[in-house]
Amino acid sequence: MTTKKKTTRRTPKSTQTKSPDTTGVPALDDQVKDSVSGVNKQDFYIREMARCSVDFWYWATNYGFVLDTEEGKGIIAFESWSHLRQLYELSKKHKMLIILKSRQIGVTWLWAFIALWEVLFHTGRTVALFSKKGSDSALMKSNIKFIWTQLPVWMQLPYGKDNDEILEFPANHSKIQCFPATEDAGRGLSGATLIIIDEWAFHEYARKNWGAIYPIAERGRLIGITTADGRNNLFYELWVKAKRRENKLFPVFISWKARPGRTAKWWEEAKANLGMLLGLQEYPLYESDAFLISGDCFFDVAKLHDMPVEEYSEKIGHAQLYIPYNESEHYTAGIDTALGISRGKNDFSVLQIINRVTGEQVALLRSRKPLEKWSQDALTLLQHYGSPPVVIEQQPQGMLVAKVLKDAKYPRIWHKAKDNPTWHTSKPSRDMVLNDLAMDIRIHDLEEGQGITLHDQETINECLGFAYNEDKHKFEASTGHDDTVMALALANHLRKERAFSSQYDDSGTPYVTGLWKTSKKAKTPWSDVDWSVR
Numbered sequence: 001m002t003t004k005k006k007t008t009r010r011t012p013k014s015t016q017t018k019s020p021d022t023t024g025v026p027a028l029d030d031q032v033k034d035s036v037s038g039v040n041k042q043d044f045y046i047r048e049m050a051r052c053s054v055d056f057w058y059w060a061t062n063y064g065f066v067l068d069t070e071e072g073k074g075i076i077a078f079e080s081w082s083h084l085r086q087l088y089e090l091s092k093k094h095k096m097l098i099i100l101k102s103r104q105i106g107v108t109w110l111w112a113f114i115a116l117w118e119v120l121f122h123t124g125r126t127v128a129l130f131s132k133k134g135s136d137s138a139l140m141k142s143n144i145k146f147i148w149t150q151l152p153v154w155m156q157l158p159y160g161k162d163n164d165e166i167l168e169f170p171a172n173h174s175k176i177q178c179f180p181a182t183e184d185a186g187r188g189l190s191g192a193t194l195i196i197i198d199e200w201a202f203h204e205y206a207r208k209n210w211g212a213i214y215p216i217a218e219r220g221r222l223i224g225i226t227t228a229d230g231r232n233n234l235f236y237e238l239w240v241k242a243k244r245r246e247n248k249l250f251p252v253f254i255s256w257k258a259r260p261g262r263t264a265k266w267w268e269e270a271k272a273n274l275g276m277l278l279g280l281q282e283y284p285l286y287e288s289d290a291f292l293i294s295g296d297c298f299f300d301v302a303k304l305h306d307m308p309v310e311e312y313s314e315k316i317g318h319a320q321l322y323i324p325y326n327e328s329e330h331y332t333a334g335i336d337t338a339l340g341i342s343r344g345k346n347d348f349s350v351l352q353i354i355n356r357v358t359g360e361q362v363a364l365l366r367s368r369k370p371l372e373k374w375s376q377d378a379l380t381l382l383q384h385y386g387s388p389p390v391v392i393e394q395q396p397q398g399m400l401v402a403k404v405l406k407d408a409k410y411p412r413i414w415h416k417a418k419d420n421p422t423w424h425t426s427k428p429s430r431d432m433v434l435n436d437l438a439m440d441i442r443i444h445d446l447e448e449g450q451g452i453t454l455h456d457q458e459t460i461n462e463c464l465g466f467a468y469n470e471d472k473h474k475f476e477a478s479t480g481h482d483d484t485v486m487a488l489a490l491a492n493h494l495r496k497e498r499a500f501s502s503q504y505d506d507s508g509t510p511y512v513t514g515l516w517k518t519s520k521k522a523k524t525p526w527s528d529v530d531w532s533v534r
Helices: 030-035 041-054 055-062 082-093 107-121 132-151 206-219 234-243 264-274 275-282 287-291 301-306 371-384 396-407 427-440 457-464 483-495
Strands: 065-068 074-077 096-101 128-133 168-169 176-178 195-199 221-226 250-254 314-318 319-321 331-338 349-355 361-367 388-393 466-469 474-477 499-502 510-513
Touching: 030 388, 030 427, 055 082, 055 107, 055 349, 082 107, 082 250, 096 128, 107 128, 107 132, 107 195, 107 221, 107 275, 107 331, 128 132, 128 206, 132 168, 168 195, 168 264, 168 349, 195 206, 195 474, 206 234, 206 349, 221 234, 234 250, 264 275, 275 301, 275 457, 301 427, 301 457, 314 371, 319 371, 331 483, 349 483, 361 371, 361 457, 361 483, 371 396, 371 466, 388 483, 388 499, 427 499, 457 483
Parallel strands: 096 221, 096 250, 128 176, 128 195, 195 221, 331 388
Antiparallel strands: 065 074, 168 176, 314 319, 319 361, 331 349, 349 361, 466 474, 499 510
């Protein structure tokens, strides 16, 4: 996308014709340029109306103005921030968007522009706006009306009925309807081409309203926007299902960093003024920040935010490599596979590889590939890192991965027993590996070689979303998945093994054992253990 340069525009008045800013768009010919000053105005108006009717972004960035009440700047040009452009493009691609956002990033104004554009340039359109209360609904409609007042006179399609509930454009047979989120909101709505739900997480009757809104949204388009309000609401449930691909909503998260000009110092000040948890809810960096409740995250939130997130330096297929292989280093690996055939399309199979000494995350394979193909990718990545010891979480799927590795004569698969090359998840063993991981995140210090150091943002995001489920009485993923966390926990616990006993299965293939068994006879420091095949 071409980034627009800053342009200076005079304060607009509805009775004036503003010369459009054409920076970043194809230049108009001389005749059209001259038309602004009075030559052939009618042709110019027709051309511009035609172009604006098919190009929302051109219309918004050339004719759009907003009223800045946050910083007191008054009337300013619509901010064409990159995240707003990306969001608009996503709205064209997906019929239903569910948006979790930070505060004050321009998203509400964007949808006000889209709502007006729908009814101003198209025939027979109905836009339905749902807000948590009547005053919010009226405010959103007033924003739309303000945008209309700042348009050139020749672009201001006359409106008809105008009150707190409706703004009509009779010439286009189009209208904007406003609904406070009361118990019966949406029941009187016969149809809508676009439904916008603002601050969805805060709607008292959201569940009942959704029953009335969804059948209409299926035939049109839906945009649900909100900051978070904990987990006990419909928005949270729909968000989790959207992340797991269990509904038709496409999830979009926008962090505080999306707005230009915000810095780490600004964020620290916001958290200091609001308090850690409220600061994260209002201005989340990761999606899981938004849903944090006091004391419920299993891992140390501050330490997770201090992790040095990086882009991977290399890819091998779907695998992301953060630290290149070094033959003088030793590594451990953990594998957690998709849960089952019926849910396999939603779950991920994950391989985590970490440095055995420093605990630094070096590589990650996370995909929804069929397990047979995923296992081959896992084998390739493991061999790239010198075939480190690997522990595979048991399930029928885990046994399939183990078979692929054993058929390839992989030398370091951890075995529970001679005939069992996997690790069984029981409550005690699960608690043990997760507690170990929590401790190592808490003592994270890469320079001192302590604890665990993470570079992958998705891994951190899953850790932040790992919280207590009161219904199940256990810690698990509160949003999305926990496959990445469990694979990391296995790899981390494996690296703590002081010594391995090398054995051979019936085919003569070597494997390792000894995990979670403390050997009183083992006196060799674990950092000096020879992990080569014996």
